[in-house]
Amino acid sequence: MAANGDSQTVSEYIVHHLTNLTYGKLPGGYERYDGSVVAEGGQWAMAHGADEITAMGFNAIHVDSMFWSVGLGVLFCWLFRRVAVNATAGIPSGLVNFVEMVVEFVDGTVKDTFHGRNPLIAPLALTIFVWVFLMNLMDLIPVDLIPHTLMLAGVEYQKIVPSTDPNITMGMAVGVFVLMLFYSIKVKGFGFVKELTLNPFNHPLFIPVNLFMEVVGLLAKPFSLGLRLFGNMYAGEMIFILIAALFSVGVFWLLPAALLQIGWAIFHILVITLQAFIFMVLTIVYLSMAHEDH
């Protein structure tokens, strides 16, 4: 922050750190930051500032979130695929040991929670756990390191922690939700409808009440899943940014800020692992509920 500190207030600094690098379609007639007006029919462009992002609405994509998210997903696939290719019944070593430890941990969790037979659940849980963990791990990289480096290279905004983007967390939560609906219908068939309409009051008169309550309960699951991860990571990132802002307040704040930074980072190691684990466990639990016929 120090490099561009003088011309920037703390709140500008924070807002800048919380803005995604966005590519989207500006509506026709919109006046851009430099005074130019977007032609009729709209125009796809890199957003400059929060106002433009708002103007883009749904027709926009967070380039940074997608890049880091897909990049980390590819890293996960590459790493685990390499181990999978070399996996033998012989003596494991190094990376193989580590990967097998993770796989065994996930497998144990799935076996404890999910009692049906579904070859999808364990790989799904593994992907979620490792991927979310990697995305959360980006939080431990000093907040200014990559954004500032990229800024010097001409990239205006950069949010490197994908799980602080609700689109990312909700995207996965929606994926899990679709799976929940799919397996509910596949396993229970008409029983799923009964579950929605005749619970908790088993009487035809109460069907509207039941339906309302059950649908709200059902919809709450993906929201709680996605927003819990987003909220935790967003708050964690925010505190990192605030601590980073503290460095610029004055020389006396350097040491306390450094200590806070270290303390929060150590605490955050726990948080990111825990959040990844919670996301995985909730996914397993929800899918387990979808498989259980009452």
Place this chain on the structure above:
Amino acid sequence: MNINLTLIGQLIAFVAFVAFCMRYVWPPIAGAMAERQNKIADGLAAADRAGHDLEVAKQQADEQLAEAKREAAGIIEAANKRAQALVEEAKEAATAEAQRVKAAAAAEIEQERARAQEQLMTQVSALALAGAEKILAAEIDADKHADLLQSLAAES
């Protein structure tokens, strides 16, 4: 909080990564781990069996050793007995031989003595006869004693 196309993008990426993991990552790793588990279980069982076998073999060896010792002791005892018997036999044979030699010697001595006695008697009788002849020659009148001499001659 701007919900936008990123959500769809992430959803697609999510499906792709889960599919990849399900197809190319999970089965080989889980398979290898299960296989190794079996291998270790087999190995432990084999080790247990080998330990048991060793115990049995040790016991057998001990038994064989004890038997061999017993046999050796028996053989030594038999040999001692045999040696004693041989000594005893030899003693008896020697005694018998000594007796036989002694008896033979005694018999020879007796024989010699008998022969000497006989010889002596022959000589004594010849001497007596000669003496008697001489005496008789002095005293005997051939005519006078002719009858006597004749009867003697007849007798002898």
